[in-house]
Structure formats: structure tokens, C-alpha cells
Amino acid sequence: MHNSMQYPLTGIFPTLIDNLSEGIVYQNVSGEIIYANPAASKILKLTYDQLLGKTSVDSSWKTIREDYTAFPGIEHPAMLALKTGEVQKDIIMGITGITDNITWIKINSRPIVGENKTVEGVITSFAEITREINAVENLKKLQQNQDAILSNIQEGLCLLDKEYTVIIINNSAKNIYKKIFNHSLQSGEYLIKFFPPERHDFIRSNFERAFNGEFVEYEVMYKVEPDDIWLNVFLNPVFDATGKVIYVSVAINDITKRKYAETALLNSENRFRETLLQLGDNAWEHNFIKGVTTFSTGIEELVGYNGEKDLNRQKAWLDSIHEEDLWLVSGLTADYLSGKISSHSLEYRLKYKDGSIKWILDRGIVIERDANGKPVRAIGTRSDISERKRIEQEIIENERKFRGIFDSTFQFMGLMSVEGILLEANQTAVNFFNIPREEVIGMNFIDSKWFSEKTRNKAKTAVNKAAKGETVNFELELTLLDGRELVIDFSIRPIFDTSGKVILLIPEGRDMTEKIKMEKEIERQRLNRQREILNAGIEGQEKQRKEVSRELHDNINQILATIKVYLQLANENESLRYSLIQKSYENVSHAIEEVRKLSKTLAPPTLDNETLVEAIDQMTKDMALSMLFEISFNHKRLREELLNNAQKMTIYRIIQEQLVNIIKYSKAKKIDIMLSTAKNEVNLKIADNGIGFDSSLRTTGTGIRNMMNRVESHNGKFNITTSPGSGCCLEVSLPLTKI
Secondary structure (H helix, E strand, O other), rough: OOOOOOOOOOOOHHHHHHHOOEEEEEEOOOOEEEOOOOOHHHOOOOOOOHEEEEEEEEOOOOOOOOOOOOOOHHHHHHHHHHOOOOOOEEEEEEEOOOOOEEEEEEEEEEEEOOOOOEEEEEEEEEEEEEEHHHHHHHHHHHHHHHHHHHOOOOOOEEEEEEEEEEEEOOOHHHHHHHOOOOHOOOOOOEEHOOOOHHHHHHHHHHHHOOOOOOOOEEEEEEOOOOOOOEEEEEEEEOOOOOOOOOEEEEEEEEEEHHHHOOOOOOOOOOOOOOHHHHHHEEEEEEOOOOOOEOOOOOOOHHHOOOOOOOOHHHHHHHHEEHHHHHHHHHHHHHHHHHHOOOEEEEEEEEEEEEEEEEEEEEEEEEEEOOOOOOOOEEEEEEOHHHHHHHHHHHHHHHHHHHHHHHOOOOOOEEOOOOEEEEEEEHHHHHHHHOOOOOHHOEEEOOOOOOOOOOHOOOOOOHHHHOOOOOOOOEEEEEEEOOOOEEEEEEEEEEEEOOOOOEEEEEEEEEEHHHHHHHHHHHHHHHHHHHHHHHHHHHHHHHHHHHHHHHHHHHHHHHHHHHHHHHHHHHHHOOOHHHHHHHHHHHHHHHHHHHHHHHHHHHHHHHHHHHOOOHHHHHHHHHHHHOOEEEEEEEEEOOOOHHHHHHHHHHHHHHHHHHHHHHHHHHOOOOOEEEEEEEEEEEEEEEEEEOOOOOOOOOOHHHHHHHHHHHHOOOOOOOEEOOOOOOEEEEEEEEEOOOO
């Protein structure tokens, strides 16, 4: 108790005010402080003597408003209350001290009016709300960091509830869905309605599996213009604290290229709502001798009985305590009387008549004891902290949502300081590197054991660039502790604050080892295929040369030799000269025809001046005349204009090759050729009624291999169906790529 103070209040209230946790000051009509309770000295960080005589306009005060602008002393709540005679309520003020740390307070000032209705002074109560202000700022920063991380994740991510409502979606997912639906998907929209009806059953069945706790992964293709899109989709269930699935995290990655080549911090308590009596605080006093608790005004509003007459406040309060929290307060009196406690601070729930819930912070302290040290009186306050609890729950929920997405990405990623210290890592990274999370957090990224000296310098350079605001992409070759040698596609992205300063870095990585191996294997197979085609071409040319040589020697050469003999005899025998010259003429014509046939087997000259159908028709007629079998050629469903020249030549050569094979080996009497176009391909079928062969015992000859290589060069399909005694059927299909 401060003896120099002349209290404007009497009775038990001076003692009660001195024991409040809220600051109380009394200023006279000149604005000078003539009383301050201990809480005021503690909050303002000034002694009682330093406070006495001070006014709001004292130059030593350094005060700011909630928006950090200057707060002049003449505009302080107490000065305005003295000047206007009006109550100033819930004014936020920041006070800077020697260390430049800001103490935030919420102020209520009420003028004291004398009997002549003039203002004689002002009483001001204030509660420190620094933790609340900082908590709100921290919540904003947390949300900004989370938004920044999600925006920088290259994998498409979104969070859905059981109704397929989008809760969270990052920019990558929006971009992917925009390509598919031509619509920028937003939070609050129903994802399933954008899919075509024929996909609904498939989507629902997979989501049901995820909501049953199963991790679901699948690949799906969407037909869009100009190119189809392939996605890898991973459904990751998100659980609450009880193990119940409450959301499904959807990670989507555009895997089109690969397919064509083969995802507030805890707040503190709220201030007292109002100062004792004059400022409407929910204060209480308990008399241990009488067993009676006396309440200040405002309790009616707190328990939801506002406006009711003759209210038993103590009973109303006890009846309002949530049945699950009664155990918290049921033993308080016994604990005080036994000496187990001398103060308390509890959080529990009140249940309104309409069933709604309010959270309460109940604090108290013993202020009077008897000669034996037993408590006689205790005082305290009860404050509504529902908003703080709501923010706490919101932070927990935000953290759960963020963690659900963060840990379900396919790529490993983390959060890193600008100095390269790892602050967080997702579960993918922990599992991949096989290092416990507690060892990862706090580790210097650059000093990681799996870096060689060369890769360490590369990583250090990347971190330095990112710390200066540059997004860095690079590849690293790592050797992990378990001996695995990997190639990692790394990127480091900076996160900026509102002033543009880099405050955090996001390292991301993907294991590219298998992809690189696959690309090398594909390239090796491609080269082998080219060699096979080249060798087959050379073999075909050699075979063709031998056949031409044989034909020239065995046929045309003999015809020319005969002509030479006829001409020699004609020169020597005049009587036979005419007939011999006539026979020589006939043989010359025959030789010319044989040369024409031979040249036709080397290249189809008619393709330059005739259609493919005409060239094939001529070839089949020629063979049918010289051989004892029947050939039919069906081309009614062919649209020849859809084929390019390379495809026409391939089809011609395959027919030519297969007819030669049939003549040599099949003993067939009938051959059917069918050539047609359907959808996006041209189809060829050649069937005979010959002796056939066992394809499981017979190796692929040069002729068949040539045909297969020709088809493969067009990315087509080749198949032969045959068995002994059942003839043979060759089928070829080439994709239509007219150029």
C-alpha cells in the first residue's frame, strides 16, 4: 500500500487493486499521476517514485500506435478523457524502453466527475498484450512462409475434404488443372465436377481408398489439345490426432515427357476485459471463512445470463462450468486451505444455455491470512480467452494441413536459413537419406557427409547465390552413407519478406539416377536398332546383287550368247540369214523384256508415274503369269493419298519380299493381298494356303528380318501367324504420318 495515495475508492478495493495483474493509475485534473499500483510499475518498467508526477505529455515517453506511427502524449486516452469527459475504451499503445523492445498495452480510461459535474481526474487501467500482438504477427509470418513454400513447390499439390472440396491448392496444381479443364481451380470449388462423368466412378473409388487410410498412387492420361497430358497422382490420407482421416492430400506431377520417352504460433492469454468495478472487470473475491465468493459486475455477460434480475452469480458460474472441466476447479478450495497452493491459473470451458462454449482464464491469489497462516481471502479475475483458443486451434489446423502436404511430396525438400542451416525437412527427405529427423534439423547443408569436395563447393556456391535472391538449379553426384551413388537434380529457391529481403531458402531435390540410367539404356537400344537396320540393309543389298548377278549370268547372258551364235551363222550362211536374223531379233526383244523385269525387282519405277495400287497390281499380274498360282489384290478400303512416299515404298517392298518367300517355300496355290486404311493407320495383310511352318522352331531369316526392320523404322507393328499345314498370314500396320 502506498501511503501517499489518496484513494478515490474505499473499503477492500485498495487492497484488491494493489493485487491485480492489470496496471491501474490515477491522474489528477492536470494529468499528473498521483497513484499507480504495482502491476502498473511492472508493465511500464518504472518505479513507483518514477511514475509519480509524470504526465502523458512528458518527453521521456516513447509511444506508438498499433500501426507503428507516433502516438503524441496529448492524444493518450487519459488526456482525451480529461479533455472531453468521455470514456476511452480499448486503445492499443506500444511503449519502447531502453532496449528498444516494444511493450504493447490495451488501455481504458474513465474520467472521475465531481459533484459539480466537472472532471476531477481520470482512472486508467491497462493490460499488457505484447504476447497477443506478437502471436498475431507470428501467425501472419507463419501463413506467409507456408504460402511461400507452397507457391515454390514445383509439384502440384492440393488438399481435399470428403466432399471433394478444395481446401488448399498451390500454383503448380492450378496450372496443371487449367491445362486439363481450361479452368483455374480455386479453394472452395468441388474438384470432381470438372471431370467428365465417365471418370467419376474411378475417382471416387480411389478417394474412398485414401479416406480409408490407404496410400494410393496411379497414372492417368487426359486428352487435351494440342497434346495429351499424363499425370502421376498420389493420394495421401491426412489424419487428425485420433487417427481419423480428415483430408486427402493430392500430389500431381506432369509425367508426359517420361511417358513419351519410354508433387498462429501459440497465443498467450487475453488481457482482463475491464478494470475492477469502474471498468467492468470480471473480478472475484473469495472468503474462506464464510465460504462465499463475491463477483464484480460483468459476470452476467460472461456466463450468458445478461439482463436477468436477482441472479445468484456464484451458482450461475458453477452451473456454467463444462461438466468435463469440473474436476479442475472442484479441489481448488481444499488445495488453498491445505497450503498446497497460494495462487492458481486455470483454463476451462463455460457452457452457455444455448450449448455454445466459451474458454475462460481463471487466475487467483491469497491476499489475507490469519495468525496461523491459513488463507482468509483470495482475489482474482476471470477472462474470456475464446479468441486465443480459436487462434491456437487455427494454428494447429494450419500446421496439420501444411504438414500433410509438405510430407506427401515426391521430391525431398526442406527449409533452410540463408547461412545454409537446415530448419525443417519433409518425410520424403528423411526416408531417402535414411537419417533421423532430429539429426537433420540444425545440420549445415554444405557440410553434409555425402558431399565430395567438388560437390561441396558447388553446393556452397548455389546457397550463396540463393541467399542473394537468385533461384539456382544444378545437378549433384552424391555418395550416401549406405554407399549408394546417386545423381540428384537440386534447386534452391529464396523466400522474401515484404521488404524484399531474403529470409529463408527452400532446397528441393529429385533422384534422377534411374531416369539417367533409363535414358542411357534407351539410347543404347536405339543405336543397336540402327545397327541392325543398317546390317539388314547391307545384307539385303548383297542378296539383291547376287540375285542380279545370277539372273544376268543364267538368263540374259545365255540369251545374248545365243544371239551372237545366230548372227555368226547368218554371216556365214546366206540361205539361212533371214531366218537367223529374225530369231536374233526375237531373242533381243526377249532380253530386253528380261532386263525390264530385272530392273523392276530392284526399284518400282511405276511409283514415280503410277499409284501404289497400280504398281502392286502390275507386280501381281506379272508373277501370276509366270507362276502357277492365283493372286487376288483387294484395295477397296484404301485411301492412298494419306500415305507418304516412304510408307508406299515400304509396303511395296514388303509385298515383293513376301511374294518371293511364298514362291520359294510355301507351295501355295492361292495368295490373298488386302491393303486398307482405318482410323490413323494403314493395314496390310498377305495370306496364302501353302504348307506353313512351325514358328517356334524356325529362326528369323534375312527376308523376314528385313521386313521387320522396315516396319520398325515407321514405328509400326509386324506379325506372322502360321503353323504346319495351315498356310501363313503376314499382318503389318503403319501409323499414318503423311508429310
